[in-house]
Amino acid sequence: MRFLTSARPFVACGTLALLAACSSKADEKGGKDAKKNNGPALVDVLVARPSAVTDSIEANGAVVANDYVELHPEVSGRLTFLQVNEGRRVSKGSIIARINDADLQATLQKTRALLQVSRLSQDRLEKLLKIQGVNQADYDLAVSQVRSNEADAAYTQAMLAKTVIRAPFTGVLGLRQVSPGAYVTPTTIIATLQADTKLKVDFTLPEANGGVVHPGSVVMVRLAGNPPRRYPATVLAQESQLNQTTRNLTVRALLPPGAQASPGAFAKVSVSTGAARRSVLLPTNAIMPGDKSDQVVLVKNGRAVLQNVRTGDRKDDQIAVVSGLAAGDSVVTNGVLFTQPGKPVKVRKAKSVN
Known part of the structure; x- marks a missing residue:
């Protein structure tokens, strides 16, 4: 930013809107009144007091x-039950949805019937084997059939368990993505759940x-x-x-x-x-960004003076000035728009800052 040496207030085109927003209506009124009466511009200043500021x-x-998880079914089928309380908390293990399992239930009943028959056959052959009424190979075949039927039953029960979608942890449900009766696949998102x-x-x-x-x-x-x-x-x-x-x-x-x-x-x-270094914390509206260097307005001997500064970390509405200011410098914070380099200013309010 550069000051204009004419009688108009100095402003840089690119930062006019920012500085205008930062100045209060009272400051604008005071500056306009001062300009109308050809008097010094009214400004508020902060007296710089460098302190140790940690870099960040x-x-x-x-x-x-x-x-966080997307709730998907593990098997394909039609939804027969859906309970997604959108935005509500659910406990771990709560049932979110069920998929039609009639075919799997029938398969399980058939497997259990076969298992019962194979176990009876194994028991008979075991008794005959003890009196050498059957050879070992026939008995081993019966044992193998029992184990096969047990495995089929366990597999069907596992598939049945997959037809029930439960909350894997306690959390809050998101929006429902499907409706009851919809045909779903493992790629279908039923809802989201996050802890x-x-x-x-x-x-x-x-x-x-x-x-x-x-x-x-x-x-x-x-x-x-x-x-x-x-x-x-x-x-x-x-x-x-x-x-x-x-x-x-x-x-x-x-x-x-x-x-x-x-x-x-x-x-x-x-x-x-x-790392910590000596810096001065100023309100951001006191800093005027420039192409080569940031600047502030100082009050020296009752007049406005431009000063180049180097800034550091910015925190909320404050910015650290790491060089360019000395202890005791009076930095203009309000009324910056109405000051001119070398022209008189009148300090309306002054306070120290650490």
């Missing part, structure tokens, strides 16, 4: 459920910063909302290899119990690098 990295992430008792955040870090986190590290997670919510999260683990396309490392952290968030929500994650 800001990463994008997403909230994920501790467990919301534990929420996690997955975020990515550049390759160069992968070493700043490790299991047990604490990161700060910021979620959108009114008001925005902030939670400390504990790092659980990180991916064993970098993404081959982005060269980023995926990290997973656990949100604290009771965190109000929805799986899939966007999250901003602040990761501390552990």
Whole structure:
């Protein structure tokens, strides 16, 4: 951004809208009145007080459920029972749906009948074998038939179990995707189920910063909302290899119990690098972005003076200035639009910031 040396207030075309939004109506009125009366512009200032600020990295992430599953049937058939209470919590083992199992029930009855006959035959041959009334081969064949029928019965019972879709864990059901009576296959999604008792955040870090986190590290997670919510999260683990396309490392952290968030929500994650340096925290509306350097307006000897600064981490509505300011500098925060370099200004309100 550059100041214009004419009598008009200095503004950069690209940042006019941003600065105008940050200035209050009272500031605009005060500035216009000062300009109308040819008097000094009215401004509010902060007296800079450098302090130790820890550097951090800001990463994008997403909230994920501790467990998530799409409920699919394991066998094909027509739905005879469907109970999907959308958005409701269900317990582990609760029946969600049933598939028509009449054919399997008939097969099971037939197998059990054959099994009963084969067991009777085995018992008779066993008695005859003891008195050498039958050879060993005939008895072994009868034993084999019993085991075969038992295996068929077990297989049919397993297939019957697959006709019942149960909740694999306690969680909240999503929206129902099918209707009662629909013919479903193993590719059909009946509903989704996710456990919301534990929420996690997955975020990515550049390759160069992968070493700043490790299991047990604490990161700060910021979620959108009114008001925005902030939670400390504990790092659980990180991916064993970098993404081959982005060269980023995926990290997973656990949100604290009771965190109000929805799986899939966007999250901003602040990761501390552990390095601290002397900085001045200013409101973001005091900074004027420029092509080569950011700038602020200082008040010196009752006049507005431009000062180039170098900024660091941004946190909510504050930004750290790491160089360009000295202790005691008066930085204009409100009324920036109505100041001109070298022109007189009048300080309406001043306070210190650490």
